[in-house]
Amino acid sequence: MKRVFTAVLAVCIGGLSVGTVAQPDNSLEKRVFKLKYQPSFVDNYSYKVFYVSNGKVYNLMNFALAERLKNASQMACQPGGATCAVLVRQGESELKKKFKQLKNKGAVQESKVQSWIEVYDAESTNKTVATVKDGTDMLSICYSPDGKSLAVGTSTGEIKFYDTKQYQPYVSLTAGIAPGMLALSENNYYAAVASGTGVEVWNLESKTLRTSLQAAAEITSIAFSGDNSMLAVLSSDGNVNVYETRGFTLRYSFSGLGSGVSCYFHPDNKYLGVVTDANTIVLQNILNTSDRVEVKSLNGGVTNVRFVRDIKDDRKSFMLYPSGMGVVLQALSGLSANNLQALTTSVNERMNEWMKMMDGESMDDYRIRVNDETRAKQQLAFEREVATEMAGDMIAAQTVKLGNYNSQKSLLAVEFDGMPSIALDIPKNEVASFGNGADLSFSNTVYGVNENDQFEVIYTEVLNAKTGKKYVYDNLDRKSVTAMSVDEGFVPLDLVQQSSMEEMKLRDIRKQVVETAQKENKITDKTQINVNTEVLSDVDAAGNRIMNYKVSYGYEVKKEYTAREDFPSGRYKTTESNAAMSMLKIVKQAFATDFAQYIKPGKRIRIKVTGSADAAPILGKIAYDGSYGDFANELIYKNGQLANITVSKASGVTENDQLAFLRAVGVKSYIDNNLTALKDMICDYQYNIELSDKTGGEFRRINVEFLFMDAFDK
Structure with a gap:
């Protein structure tokens, strides 16, 4: 059924105040950014939006990323918003003209397509971060959802992965088809490539083929859901098949979607946005086939669709798409949760x-x-x-x-x-x-x-x-x-009981450490350290059911005692917080005793470190001694959303998010120096920073979470 929304949109994008604009061609309220050039494709990270037009890439202010860029074929925004990668393909027509001129001068050269990637600073104009060129014919590009790698598909079927710090290749695999389309799953388990009517899904951990899928017509778009549970395959006959990613069996199938131009998952993983033709986008409820929302654009030019999660309220989202001589940002508050x-x-x-x-x-x-x-x-x-x-x-x-x-x-x-x-x-x-x-x-x-x-x-x-x-x-x-049954994800009772008993042991360690710290007058009973254990059901990249083990540490300090026991205002070193050091001593002692059994060489562990800061203004600059190193566009999660941060000894600290970040980095430094056995594991660190809109020491703290992957294998 078609549903009607009314919504009010008030956001700020790139310094522009965006208000509600009534549109006669649609019941959903939206904001249209008028452009100088007709967009053929849009991509975004949050409210940072770029579009491709006639071989060049622009932002919504109509500033070109690079003035000399002429042959942009594809473009991808890095999650976190630091850079924008552009696939440049110099076609035969341009080369033939060039080579004709050369031949007139006596030069003989064979005409062929040339391709490479230019990576630009997303905050600047004409600032190249890296150039990726290895002589292969590049067909597709895609950033990993965590922003840490750039995947490139070539005409020979090769998929190369480049790190996003130096843009150097670090791994590759060879598919059985030329990856004209490329998509990566959020958990970095899978790379899906498509060409013609075929799809291949590759296991990125084992570098092996996970599965092959076939469509009845030419595939036009592929997309993973944000929760990693689904892969959508859209084809030109207007059909979309949605596969569950544990066994890659068909879960849902929808038809009547026009020419099946492009598709993308809504952040809530309940709706699939499908461009059906140049004037229409359909939002298909995956769980309820009768719930199908149609969005019309009378200006045409709709080629793809993206979504933007509201920074201030993650329950709200917006739809982003090109239309005519503009880019549309449209409120979607009426979609069912x-x-x-x-x-x-x-x-x-x-x-x-x-x-x-x-x-x-x-x-x-x-x-x-x-x-x-x-x-x-x-x-x-x-x-x-x-x-x-x-x-x-x-x-x-x-x-x-x-x-x-x-x-x-x-x-x-x-x-x-x-x-x-x-x-x-x-x-x-x-x-x-x-x-x-x-x-x-x-x-x-x-x-x-x-x-x-x-x-x-x-x-x-x-x-x-x-x-x-x-x-x-x-x-x-x-x-x-x-x-859920055991196979579907129900955690076995013996593991629940084991986790519960181990949490009691953690509490005993906590009691000993806290009592010692209190005797040494480092903290008082106004510091409350929290410990927690939990067994979580998961699936690995091969589709096998596994059990992960999460161990979390955090603390709180009563407001009137924070100046003495926690981080003083403007300070970031872990040793400057007695509460933080007491918590980390519990971590060290736990992993030296009962929890050492989970430290297994070659196994994966994800370490989530969170640093927080209050809203006290920084006047001038706080000196940073560089003890943790310099950081340029380091990927972090800020209040739950992927972002990037820069801090160096030369620049010092001028923002509260830098303080929060350095507090988190201090935890990693402590772990590296004191939990040396973890170095034999495959460690994936995730920095999180939380900023309060209030002032006070109670909003300056840290916590850390260890997630041991497949912790209970025999």
């Missing part, structure tokens, strides 16, 4: 806390409280509780009417305009007493979420106002949507 995803996340968080061993709880009592039977019941209870909280008083907003009566089963249908209907058990002699839906009232309602991601009533008490009689609808025994 991914309820299943939110429900599952919340239920898992509550279950993780419930399954922990409580202080003072004996092992026997713990095993009585947490077993397979009680665990399943508690998960179902949490699912009902969370779904009902999410739905609110949804039934009060529905238009209620009575449907058909099944005389054989004595069931009366009660229909809602925004939810699936329910059936009440009504004796035949009482059916006549029901007038219409307006005579019914509902109480003690419990909601669930069905497989189509819709809220539905699973229990309610219905009062017929005409007779004063109450009826009960009870479907509480319905199949749980969050319950």
